[in-house]
Amino acid sequence: MKAMLFAAGLGTRLKPFTENHPKALAPVNGKPLLQRNIEYLIDYGITEIIINVHHFADQIISFLEEHNYFGIEITISDETDQVLETGGGLLKVRELLTEDFIVMNVDILTDLDLNALIKAHQTQNALVTLAVSDRTSSRKLFFDEQNTLKGWRNLNTNEEISAIETLDHCKELAFSGIHVIHPTIFDKITQRGKFSIMKVYMELMAHETIVGFDHSGGILIDVGRPSSVLEAEEIFK
Template sequence: MQAMIFAAGLGTRLQPLTNNTPKALVKLNGKTLLQRSIENLQQQGCTRLVINVHHFSDQVIQFLREHQNFGIEISVSDESGELLDTGGGLWKAQSLFKTDEPILLINVDVLTNLSFKELINYHEVNQSMATLVVRKRRTSRYLLFDGQQQLCGWKNIKNGATKVSRPDSFEAATPYAFSGIHIVQPSIFQQIEASGKFSIIDLYLKLAQTQRVKAFIDSQSLWMDLGKFEQVTEAEELIKAIDNNKSSKA
């Protein structure tokens, strides 16, 4: 398995924890978010990892060096010059991936015990260009999928803005919240026309007009993204639950 951790964000909503340290190195229950993400991927079979950096990038690079990359092959995609968002970040890192297997993408602030092997199997069985992990939860922006779990569009319920990929299915489509975990085929790089800074969601919405961009509906795993400082206590409790779940299966 090869994967990329998106770790370049500014972490503004986690201030004051990120005033002098990158979001990736924020500690919860004694471990940084980055270490938890690396170890989760490693335990689930990841052997090749790309991590993008921007905010306090030198600290992240030094952290990886001090821990000998946690015994896994890690390449750093340095965005110190410009933060490229998820789409641009993936595009910049393309030369660091193997071309013969899917790429798992995950945000560094996502905490989960989702089975990545199950996700990859679903992706491959459906022969999708991209597979997005989604959940039924309350948010302000939703991805819309039809009965075959094909991406049809996007909607912001706060301001009513929409982006439509498949007009025939859009109105009847089911809304789901994106979980910050996704898989793409390496051939996606041949489909990207944008460069510089751009959102990967916009890329998916464009690709979905003609290609398989599917939902993996996750209703079983423990999951959260640490988006705000006020969520730290909740995140620490979730980590305990994830660790306990691992212990019970050992």
């Protein structure tokens, strides 16, 4: 199975580090996020990874070259002209993703059992399986009793997207930044250019099998700000 690491973001929350570096190279106990997640994927047998780059792309490429691409096949998706967000970034490399594939944000550190996530995805014959957990977040996803995605809500603005009349009886969980996707999704995407894959999910959830994989109780840190780097350093040595 191939994986894609989203590493093109500007990382504005990680300033001042990202004023001169990409967030993918932000160190946690001396080891960059990019390296930690490449090694995490390798630990689960992933040997083909696509990495999209935009902000200080040359630094990421140089880092990979210095480490001999960690002994695996790494493909760079160059978004230096325009960052395409998650949806556009995936669409750009669709020809490389012909079987179920993993997608992961580079600034996530977790102990999620990737094999269990993949097994759940394939057992349920899902189009998309989203890793989710019960934790504090301003944006929540809502799932029914079968763990099928039914809605999304921004808790700060009360903006809501729903596939059903009310989300009152649904489980409210936060997205963990990791998903497993079946390649037929590319035939269902109507957007082009720069767009979020989450918006695609919102459009498809009413008639496609998009499910959640709840890993509440495990470790998940969104290393998006300096304070979370310190938190991560307490756990990831």
